[in-house]
Amino acid sequence: MVSLEPSLPKPFGKYTLLRSLGYGGTAEIFLARGPQQTEPLVIKRLLPELSEEPQFLAMLVSEAKVAALLDHPALVRIHELGKEDGQVYMAMEYVPGWDLRALAKVVRGRVPFGVAARIGLALAEALHHAHRRTDLEGRPLHLVHRDVTPSNVMVTAGGEVKLIDFGVAKASTQITFTQPGFVKGKYRFLSPEQIEQKRLDGRSDLFSLGVTLYEVTTGVEPFDREQIVDILKAILRFDPEPPSTLVAGFPPALEAVLMHSLTKDRDQRYPDAQAMANALRQALPHIGGPGDVGAWVRQLAAAHPDRLPPCEEEELGTEMVDFPEGEDPSSQERCAELMIVNLPDAVEREPDHVEPWADWLAEPLSLRVAEPLPEPPAPLRRPSAMGRNTPAAMAMPPSLGASRAPAWTHAAPSLVAVETASSRRPRRRVASWQVAVGLTLLAGAVAAGTVLVLQYLLAAAGR
Structure with a gap:
């Protein structure tokens, strides 16, 4: 992968940037290592032109504080927000695994039913945690992920499931204009209310989770059409075919959960993510086949090293990251108080102050x-x-x-x-x-x- 950083590894403040994991129009993401640490972490570094915007920094601080309020094992942690060499960065937990899209692609969209159900259970519980979070004064944050897709789900060889790209309280739906004549969005996973631009709540994420689980267990897109506009119409007007008509032996208990989550009218879906998690948990005893997520991932990675390259965990070690002054990132206090370093005082404001x-x-x-x-x-x-x-x-x-x-x-x-x-x-x-x-x-x-x-x-x- 071509990196904006020509020579790696190289120092970046107290961190060492090891290799580029990707970049786009706003930031580059690196695998990194901290001082006296062997466990890797991720550095998301804004591009220089954005790092010089005071208002943009204020927004980033607000977003990072929201993300830091999320404390769940299936959500990626943010450890630090800072500025080094004129560039703003965010230090985040590194997940040594593969995204669900890559795993499902290897098995042609036929993830074992038990494995998929357990992944869905972990995701539903993580979503419930985020949907009901409040700020430090007890006010609801009304967080909605808006982008629950296989590519935003990481699974490790140990069986851990992580939902990534969560923590920014967005003010609008996933479909957005980027310039006259263009629209962007992962349209296949949009809920009907996202397409109709209604005010969203957590039930929108449940629809997207249902689409995700449908795809990775059947290998078929539930609203598959030739043209994008027809996909959007189908999401709004037509129910997907029951998975059992596509895959022989599809467990009825799992099918019932998926079809319930894909109901057009959100009032007819599960009332919240915890209800969907409970339904998946109740379905597990009735779902046959492999159910150990970690064992399945390890077997898949060993059989397809060319398509699922080894992660960096063994190379860098597995010791815990040491944080300054003995702060423990797993504690509620640590998560509520994001470590912000080297940023101007003017940008360290509460979220309400930057909302407009x-x-x-x-x-x-x-x-x-x-x-x-x-x-x-x-x-x-x-x-x-x-x-x-x-x-x-x-x-x-x-x-x-x-x-x-x-x-x-x-x-x-x-x-x-x-x-x-x-x-x-x-x-x-x-x-x-x-x-x-x-x-x-x-x-x-x-x-x-x-x-x-x-x-x-x-x-x-x-x-």
Whole structure:
């Protein structure tokens, strides 16, 4: 993997950056080691141009504090937020394992039923912990992950399950405009209420968890269609086929849990993540086959070293990380008091003090369904992507050439556009730094290949 850092390993403050794990438009992620430590950790380092924005730093501090309030074994811990050599970084727990997408791809989307149920149980309990969290003064945080997908689930050889990319209280849904004509999002895992831009609660995550478990146990996408717009229509209007019609011997108890979580009306789903966890726990005795998550992962990694390369844990050792002044990151006090170092006092503010512009940075233009959508074509029944890369941008139909005005100016009859989350609040002036940060994030989204052509979506939806 090409890194923005030319020579590794190299010192970075009190840490040693060992190798790059990936990078995008906002940050680069490194495997690292701390002083007098042998256990690895992860350093997420913002790009230099973002590290110089005081308001962006304030938002990052707020987000990190929210993440630090989460204290659950199936959620990745954040240890420290700091600034070194002019770059802001976040030190996080390293998970020596593989993401569920990679594991499922090796077995062609047929994760053993018992293994999948136990992974789902761990995820549901982690989601319940996050959904009910309050701030230090007891006010609900109303956290919703919004991105529960196989690629955001890490599984270790010891059987640990970790939900990653959690801790930022987002102000809007997963579908967002990144520039005129583009929309991004892991559309296959969106809940109906995300597509309809409704206010979200934890039940949206349960729908996405249901999609995740459906895919990794059947090898089929529950709302598989040829075009993106048809996938979104199917999520809104049609129920997926029962897994037992796709996989012989699919356990009825597990099928019942999945189908319940995939109900269109969130009021008909499980009331909360704990209820879904309880249902999975009750289903376990009725699910046959392998159920030891760690044993299955170890066997898979040993049989496919080319597709599941060894992790770094053995190479770097397994001793616990030593934190300054004897602070224990597993304690509630430690989690509530994120270690913030080398940052200006002006940016260390409570989340409520940065909410207005943090909301602005996150809020998208939205699309609301105004009329019944036409029936999408029948399912293709092709295997789930399970790791296929989403195209960077879908090809634009000839009827939507570059000379044509943006699709939303033509008011496609089946959609009402354009509304923003801020339209329900008093208008605020947009500062120049907000524009700069937004453009920077836009460039990163385009570079990462996460954009989709909005004109195509709007035109197709109006057919």
